[in-house]
Amino acid sequence: MERATVIVAIDGPSGTGKSSTSKAVAAQLGLSYLDTGAQYRAITWWMVTNGIDIEDPSAIAAVAGKPEIVSGTDPSGPTITVDGTDVAGPIRTQEVTSKVSAVSAVPEVRARITELQRSIASGAERGIVVEGRDIGTTVLPDADLKIFLTASPEARAARRSGELKGSDVQATREALLKRDAADSSRKTSPLAKADDAVEVDTSDLTLQQVIECVVTLVEEKRAGK
């Protein structure tokens, strides 16, 4: 018998296709979708906007509870607001991207955002696809299905450079690897593959192939296979 709700955790380094895959899988299967990177970017945007010293973890920790972050989970139009302001654009700036790893490493920030993520996941009536870095290991360790997406640095840099028109592929590659290193080496809840996650190397797969692979894995899980 098919299960009523399904919780899917998709983790992996930057540019492996987590957001594109998760959104499409959720839309196809009628599930909610949560971009947890957007939440860390949103709190980073708030810190920058309010003049908090990003180099000072205790200053970040002291105000981690202040901003109210709200995530809309419709995969056809995910939203993110901070204290009622739409920050979907501002959280994608180079400044936020370069600072987000420092902010997301602060334990008080992670505790706050993890609580929010769990509450959103538990309220998703038909189930949810949650993507990030520590979803399978920490946020939702009992997820029905855990996927860990990987891809070579070259494939990831080429994808990102395609998005950021005119950007240098080598510089993009270095920036991706720097962020991965920071996210993998932090003490609290680092980027890691859960022991029971299915690893999918997307380097030589089209986005459509990755989506089909994940949809099949979810359907098998739902069917109790």
Ligand SMILES: Nc1ncnc2c1ncn2[C@@H]1O[C@H](COP(=O)(O)OP(=O)(O)OP(=O)(O)O)[C@@H](O)[C@H]1O
């Ligand atoms: N299998 C694929 N083949 C080719 N391009 C892809 C593939 N998967 C994703 N892409 C493209 O790569 C870019 C990065 O994908 P996406 O934003 O989904 O990655 P991500 O893992 O969520 O990255 P980040 O963690 O940095 O947010 C997008 O332009 C997307 O369209």
Ligand SMILES: Nc1ccn([C@@H]2O[C@H](COP(=O)(O)O)[C@@H](O)[C@H]2O)c(=O)n1
């Ligand atoms: N579960 C997560 C998700 C993200 N982060 C941090 O946010 C940064 C931005 O993530 P994107 O997916 O939007 O690129 C990422 O580099 C991490 O620092 C996290 O810590 N945990």
